[in-house]
Amino acid sequence: MASQSYIDVGMFAVIAIGFVVVSMWLNRVVAPFHPDRAKLESYECGEDPLMDAQINFHIRYYVFALTFFVFDVEAIFMYPWAVNFRNFGSNALFVIVEMFVFLVILALGLAYAWRKKVLQWV
Amino acid sequence: MNPQVLLFLVLAAITAVSAVRVVTTELITHAALFLALAFVAVAGIFLQLQADFLAAAQVLIYAGAITTMIIFAIMLSDIHEIKPSDQEDPFPVRFRRRWASRQWGFFPVLLALLFAGGMFWLYRGTGFALSTEAVSGSTTVQLGLQLFNEYALPFELASILLLVAMIGAIILTAKEVR
């Protein structure tokens, strides 16, 4: 069965989850626990924590997230293209042009975001 | 029990339970994280079906990018918790609330179970078209050959769809687009 090859993936997942669980459990068992007000505060590298953790982000970040998302999808499409590049044979030119067109269309999206100044920090 | 079936049941249970938690938890960030868990469990099911590329794409795009987007959207808004409002709701909202409230919470679950049961009953009598070809190695190669030859047109259409989505997001959210 072909799914045999995923046993190592499963084992990896079990070990990864187990590592977290075991180390946290061990910590709970071994470490002394004497809480006071100062100790229970969130750790902010020495600063006093102020206000809620969930502050409102500026809406500008949403465009960054979306731009990232679009190019993430693009990367996913490029992967099977790159892996297969030698297998396309006589069709190689068509496939190169195809990917080029795809990239140009998405690059226009980036150019649009850039010209509309949504990528500007301030 | 067959370990394959057992694994599937575990993954399916994780998916279903986290999907229910997405709509029942009161903290919106928790809802987003449960959604991510559901996506990862679905990726596990894809892996079981030997669709390794799809599983990787599911983790990268859904569990990674889409969950990030959703958390961004939550951080943009003022709402962090779903609280019942003190005001008396107008009739249709009150009616809907009652059906969605805790004591009636079983109703949507019952509906979902009925639907799932019905579909299961229908699937059982059906000879689905099963592929007889054995999958050897990674599916990425086969997928790429199909995607860039036979499905070239949908591939290019997808790029226009992504471009339009990007332009749309920018004009609807960015300040002063002229």
Add this chain to the structure above:
Amino acid sequence: MSFDYTLLLPELILTALALVVLVIDLSLAPGKKQSLTWITFAGILVAMAGIWPATQTSASQTLSGMVSSDGFSIFFKVLFLTVAALITLASGPYLQQKRLPVGEFYILLLSATLGMMFMSGSRDLITIYLGLELASITSYILAGLLREDPKSNEAAIKYFLNGAMASAVLLFGLSLVYGLTGETHLDIIGKVLNGDISHWPIVGVALVFLVAGFGFKMAAAPFHLWTPDAYEGAPTLVTAFFAVGPKAGAMAAVLRAFTIGFAASSGRWTELFAILAVVSMFFGNLTALWQTNVKRMMAYSSIAHIGYLLVGVTVATTVPGVASVMFYLLAYAVMTLGAFAVILAVDAFGPGDQVGNYAGLATRSPLLAWGLTLFFVSMIGIPPTGGFMGKFYLFSAAVQNGYVWLAVVMAINSAISVGYYYGIVKEMFVGKPLETTSVKAPAGVTAVVAITMVVTLMLGLYASPFLNWATAAAALPRFF
């Protein structure tokens, strides 16, 4: 890999046009973008000319049979490009007045048109779905273009949530079809689903999901809930577009997908469409009677018109059935665009979009008033208009195939619809105007009103060439 470029020429020109508009938009200074209107308009005309080579070749399918450029899709391509051209013609001063982003409007309009063209030309579920999403997502964005207007935001979010839900329902149905047949190509699906398998209950479930999904996209009752708010809140020009474009696209996809892919199960889906038709007609017409906002009224009236069209879909297993739907879509597109051009003029350049705002329009702007009267006469289905001929063909197609009761329901509904159209006509000719100055409609909008008036009359008086064209397109041997 055979790729016949001539068959996809209009689509390629339209894509290139959208990208060119994007690049020019980026290079122009803000506020100096009026030239884009004419570039877009000229480009659409070039794309329409690009249909010509495809009519000259004998080949009709390209890209592994994924898209076909047969008479059916050519008919719809002409329709969609005409809609896009008329919207562009009316757009310039409106975009300026409402301070909408000019370049983006045209890019979205062209992309939506591209999506609709793929919906009519696809022979594969994947391309149908992608075309549908392209047309839908651009429509959601267009509906929300008036960012400072909460009603526009509401329109966009309601349209989006309902549309996303519809996509999910449709995809579930498509996944069942793929699971049953192992194929996404409509011809092969049609072959596999032929025979015993077409009686399986699961096929019926898949059909219910598909009908519901497409029903949402076409806004057929009871899947119409987004329509009134989306129509009212969206910029009027956009409302004009999605009252016609995406609905005609969904109708083309329905005609192709159901008659090729599910021809063997036609007994089941025709019943479903008959139910949708009756509910849409009665619901649309009866609710429209109570509206005081003209855009909302048009929303309910469009639900009723989808009901009339679905009468034709019910008998779409026959050539007259498909041809009558195509002819009525043509008439519907023309009269709806004309009516919305008048509504746009009265809304953006005149008093507003309430029924009361039309008081005395006949003395203020006779052309607009007579135009709207003609379009309403056509929508009711009174000769000598395109709407009458369209309803006549739908009626006779239904009667020929034994759906006499459906034809009777249609006639009753046409009578009901007189009630709300008459209200506005009476207001225009009898009501006392608050102002006496004429409505300053821009030249482009007036041109659209004039063109659609002429075509509406032409479809009524010289219907046979158009009907012959639709019949020839519907009777293609490859289509059934």
